[in-house]
Amino acid sequence: MINLELIRTDPDAVKRAAHAKRVDIDIDHLVELDREVRRSTEQLDTLRHGLKQASKQVGAGGEGRQVAKELGDRVRAAEQANRELRARFDALLARVPNILAPEVPEGDDDRDNLEVRTWSTPRTFDFPVRDHLELMLGLGMVNLDGPRKFAGGRSYALTGPGALLELAVLRYALDTVVGRGFTPVIPPVIVREQALFGTGFFPGSREETYQLPADDLYLVGTSEVGLVAMHSDSILAEEQLPLRYAGWSTCFRREAGAAGRDSRGLYRVHQFTKVEQVVICHADPAVSEREHYGLLDNSETILQSLGLPYRVALACSGETGLGQYRKHEVETWMPGRDSYSETHSCSTLLDFQARRSRIRYRAGGRNEFAFTLNNTAVASPRILVAIVENYQNADGSVTVPEVLRPYLNGLEVITR
Incomplete structure (x- = not known):
């Protein structure tokens, strides 16, 4: 697969390569999925941090057990959503074509x-x-x-x-x-x-x-x-x-x-x-x-x-x-x-x-x-x-x- 940074910084170059290679793929959708994955990952990290802190409170004095349980449920739900989002993103990313050398002529066959x-x-x-x-x-x-x-x-x-x-x-x-x-x-x-x-x-x-x-x-x-x-x-x-x-x-x-x-x-x-x-x-x-x-x-x-x-x-x-x-x-x-x-x-x-x-x-x-x-x-x-x-x-x-x-x-x- 190509460098993800190229898709993020120059999606038009990737679109040109896809068009030239006659590959039907929605690069704009891929870019949006990438943003969603990153947002989802950030939210998941925040929830995990919150769960870690709540768990410390439970261990220290037994308080916050209900908070920890609720956070645990939210973390598991967020992990599942993140996995599904990443799977969609990875499946689309795997179909993105490599860029072409400048000397390659455009053509069909x-x-x-x-x-x-x-x-x-x-x-x-x-x-x-x-x-x-x-x-x-x-x-x-x-x-x-x-x-x-x-x-x-x-x-x-x-x-x-x-x-x-x-x-x-x-x-x-x-x-x-x-x-x-x-x-x-x-x-x-x-x-x-x-x-x-x-x-x-x-x-x-x-x-x-x-x-x-x-x-x-x-x-x-x-x-x-x-x-x-x-x-x-x-x-x-x-x-x-x-x-x-x-x-x-x-x-x-x-x-x-x-x-x-x-x-x-x-x-x-x-x-x-x-x-x-x-x-x-x-x-x-x-x-x-x-x-x-x-x-x-x-x-x-x-x-x-x-x-x-x-x-x-x-x-x-x-x-x-x-x-x-x-x-x-x-x-x-x-x-x-x-x-x-x-x-x-x-x-x-x-x-x-x-x-x-x-x-x-x-x-x-x-x-x-x-x-x-x-x-x-x-x-x-x-x-x-x-x-x-x-x-x-x-x-x-x-x-x-x-x-x-x-x-x-x-x-x-x-x-x-």
Whole structure:
């Protein structure tokens, strides 16, 4: 959540951010609720003080028993009213969006994103282009029919070279970012509600999240949740920062309502594997901006070394999530879709997650809320879509990108 002082001192800035992000929230009502909570708390403190004084009189000479009883009843009633008021306030505050970086363009959806740059030129084929599903089925890289019998729609099993190619690209991405100073982590993928609230996925993304009702637990859609939550309710030493993590995890998303061409093949599935970059750093916008572009560079380096054409776009306000201050989307060229399609999302959240997760660090004799950032290093099977489609050959085989061959015992071409 954002700093409450900003809402109190500059509510118009928060209103502008909400409008730009297309978030329907009544900031004026929130400000009034804040005043009511403070008035209620002051009244409660006064009653508690009065009860304390009356209780002393009862203990000293037995006088004032009736006064103390009446004050006790009033305190309990005031406490209940205060709790209810705070609950209403907290529920509304949790829906307040973060402010936006000045350079973020206003817009409704990805059509309004601002293209920043492209890398390489999409390949021109001199034979009919196959999509990834045709290629992978033909090469024994994926099984759809079997898994969908027992696991339902959008289920799949990577098989043979498909499984090995996923492991190769994930390990290559992990090795790349670890080589740049990131600590590898395999975090839990089953978490409590607070972890999802703390990272800003709740309350807004409940419909996208798988729940385990019997245990009151949830499956994560990104290892970002666990990497940030590891430090919840903690005070870090300043010299620990920045913390840079590379999280490897299976991820789960319901993809409620997704349809159309995205539902074919492996582009949009319920279960996938991802290497995610997460940074926890000083509460300094300049430091945060530097870390943001460092995360972006890591992902671009991976795509360039894989030889995959891509473009980088600055997400417009309507595409920037509740807690995001700045977001770049990296879209990789996919010949089967004849378009650039999202494969990476690089986000700066300032102290939005740290406030919700209570992550602080000690600096200059005081505790400061840290800043957090994240970006995909690589996500599979979506990255496999780009690899097999861009590296396909006329005979239906797929050439293995050179940087992945050491992870595949030197295999150069996947054939049937």
